Amino acid sequence: MINLKDIKKKSVSGAVSYFIRTLLLQGIGLISIFVLSSYFSPEDFGIYGFVIQIIGILIFFSDVGLAASLIQKKTPPTEADYRSAFTVQQILSWFIMGVILIILAMGFVQNKTGETGKWILLALGISFPLATFKTIPSVILERKLDFSKLIIPQIFEQIAFHGLLIYLALNGSGSIAYAYAILARSIVGVVVMFVLQPWSIGFALNKTSLKSLLGFGVKFQINDFLARIKDQLFYLVLAMFLPLRDFGYIQWAKNWSMYPYNLTVQNMMAITFPAFSRLQGHSLALKKAIEKSLFFITAAIFPILVGMSVFIFPFISLVPKWGKWQPAALSLILFSLSIAWSAVSTPLTNTLNAIGKINWTLKLMVMWTVLTWILTPVGIYFFGFNGVAISALLISFTSVLSVYFVKKIVPIDFIDQVWRQLLASVVMSIVGVIGMQFWSQGYLQFSAGVILTGLTYAVTLLIVGKDKVLTEIRSLR
Known part of the structure; x- marks a missing residue:
């Protein structure tokens, strides 16, 4: 019930x-x-972006929609479901690692990015098998709607990744800093996730479980595959030319x-x-x-x-x-x-x-x-x-x-949910564009512009939709 x-x-x-x-x-x-x-050049961003597109394509093969199936499943998943999903992901992750080694042996990445791209790609490859250890704990937390715990590993991962990345960038390491930061993020994420949501790791290939999960998962993954053709593969082609x-x-x-x-x-x-x-x-x-x-999404994202x-x-x-x-x-x-x-x-x-x-x-x-x-x-x-x-x-x-x-x-009622935010954003943009030359004169003027346009959005939203805003906020209680 x-x-x-x-x-x-x-x-x-x-x-x-x-x-x-x-x-x-x-x-x-x-x-x-x-x-x-x-501190980084456009070329440094280009190197990392090129490698990320390769990984973005390979990520498709790391999952066949099993995680989404476990979350979407109407009945509670069994231990056989969890272990079967974990086993399949382990197999796929090591397959991807093998593909990455073949790509590196061919010299495809090095020809575009130099040796730096090779080490970044290798670090990302190692992160695949490590990431599979986080999947089932994440699914368990999502099914329990325990989102407060779900974000904690990400916080530790981001601190490890960006902290090391910034430190190395300030010390002139260049884009190779991404390789070290990626490895640090992967290891920290696995450790923290297991502390928060341990589970009985095991291997299994239960046909009944896999058949049930793949019914939704394969369709979900086809959708993901198209998204990667649209994004990662296309951007990889762009990077090549x-x-x-x-x-x-x-x-x-x-x-x-x-x-x-x-x-x-x-x-x-x-x-x-x-x-x-x-x-x-x-x-x-x-x-x-x-x-x-x-x-709430449009109220937050439009002004930003x-x-x-x-x-x-x-x-x-x-x-x-x-x-x-x-x-x-x-x-x-x-x-x-x-x-x-x-x-x-x-x-x-x-x-x-x-x-x-x-x-x-x-x-x-x-x-x-x-x-x-x-x-x-x-x-x-x-x-x-x-x-x-x-x-x-x-x-x-x-x-x-x-x-x-x-x-x-x-x-x-789609229109009723977005028109107020859209109108307030238009008014905000008009004020921002009118004062653009003034905002460029110094940091004080720039800060004043940010505050003024932000207030313009908030005031306009309250003028045209005060009752709506208050009603939506109260409804969350």
């Missing part, structure tokens, strides 16, 4: 706890990328634009997927949960994206070591604007996955993959590396289809 009040209580408390802890994580990440942007400096600009802009997304959308998704899965068959409760996630877009040029002009990123500023703005649509579509596609409508998300992913491979080369031809971000923005408008699919199942 599903206790809706218990799900709501755990989801809300989990969301608050998860958000606070992830705010710390993103704060660490922001400090790190700020330091790296000052574009100069390392140009790809470094793209990587830098993309990294910065993703921070608001990771802080807000990713936070919410980690909580809503298991929560929405429990609400299958409870249409009204699911409707309210979807609408709340849309409201606008702020980044408005203040990137003044910031670059004020920080001498950031002058090298001037060519990438336009890409950062365009990527940030495209993220606004992702903030809407991701919760909705996540909803479809959580309630078992994976076939519908597959259709969307096929469309986005085809559009990416067709439009982006055209954009690059006409606009250079900035064409990647231009194409991403154009494609993002098709995310409106995710609203259509969800409304076929759950009658959500």
